[in-house]
Amino acid sequence: MNVSLRQLRAFLAVAGHRHFRRAADALHLTQPAVSRLIADLETELDVRLFDRSTREVVPTEAGRYLEQALSRVLDELDGVLAHARTQADPLRGRVRIAAVPTVSAGLVPAGIALCAARHPSLDILLRDQNQAQVLDAVRGGEVDFGLTVEPATREEFEAETILRDPFRLVCRDDHALAAQPSATWPMLADELLVLLDHASGSRRLIDAAFAERQLSMRVALEVGHPYTAFRMVEAGLGVTVTPALSLDALRPGLAVRRLEPEVRREVTLLRRRARSLSPPAQTVWDTFREVALTLA
Known part of the structure; x- marks a missing residue:
């Protein structure tokens, strides 16, 4: 024919x-x-x-x-x-990646920009997804690799931690906690909390931080993105605990305080176990590692 x-x-x-x-x-x-x-x-x-x-x-x-x-x-x-x-051209091709929202906003733009400057023949496609969706995309081979928070089932992936990102308290600048140089976890036991929902990889770690200290949690609202949490805090509906990478989306009128003792989440590169990356994908992987080192 x-x-x-x-x-x-x-x-x-x-x-x-x-x-x-x-x-x-x-x-x-x-x-x-x-x-x-x-x-x-x-x-x-x-x-x-x-x-x-x-x-x-x-x-x-x-x-x-x-x-x-x-x-x-x-x-x-x-x-x-x-x-x-x-x-x-070993560095010519399309690379598909998936990343959780806080990493997409806080680390991925710099990584893609650096790849574009160094390797203009690379074509990077990004999926901005929640933790479970990123893991499923990596597991199913829909993307070359993912950027996520340390997964609970890490053993089923090839994983590399590239950044340890601390949690911070965000409150209104007229809130009592804003007058403190830093905050402790027990100070949050009586506060209304606006937290990321359980689709986020960070929520599991926040819940664990309260549980380890035997602290109660008064969760007023659960949201899907830090920017939404900041708007809720801005409206006076509570305070939030958020990864430091998300603070670029912070608006005027909000205060950030360190949380003592410091709890960090591990930002992790993931690919399928026993599967090597193509040269373009390996180049992007290495670039994100490099960018994470500068943030650290």
């Missing part, structure tokens, strides 16, 4: 958008060009792939089968071609 990749990619675009003009815009082609590619493909396959109306374009039964099969095959082909390109 004389079927081209351009025809197949045009078919997937039309099937995905259900519209010729939107598909043409996505492919940076004219609408007549996309229509011709689809017509040629239908002629070559001797089957109708779309039912067309004035309002929408809907794949036929044959079209639905081809869409489902082609999506997988072309993804695999893209991966093969990307790998072939790296043979000429």
Whole structure:
């Protein structure tokens, strides 16, 4: 069969958008060009792939089968071609990483920027996800590696701790604790707490810090991101315990105090056990380690 990749990619675009003009815009082609590619493909396959109306374009039964099969095959082909390109330039290619929000905001930008300056042929894709999602993405091979808080099941990964990030107290600057040079964990026993929820890797460590000291916790609110916690604290709804890496998102009117004794979380690079990284992924891994050393 004389079927081209351009025809197949045009078919997937039309099937995905259900519209010729939107598909043409996505492919940076004219609408007549996309229509011709689809017509040629239908002629070559001797089957109708779309039912067309004035309002929408809907794949036929044959079209639905081809869409489902082609999506997988072309993804695999893209991966093969990307790998072939790296043979000429070991540091050319795409690296997929996943990171928990506090690390995404506090460490990842500097790491990606340094990689871009040193290795412009590297293409880095980031997933900003909670702890459980990052672990699942690494475990399932959806990303090359992850940046996360020390996992409870560390033994199932190849792991490297790159930073020990201390927890800090954040309160309003008119709060009684803001008048202290530092705070202790027992001082928080009677405070309303705004904490990250249990999808965060940090929450397990915060709960453990209270439990080890046999302190009660008055959790008023649970949120998914430190920035949300800061807004709740700003509104006078409590105080929060947060990793130091998250403090870049701090707003005026809030005070930061050290928590004594200091409790730290381990920021960790993770990859699947017994799986080596590609040269591009290893380069990005090493760069994040370097950036973490400067933060430390």
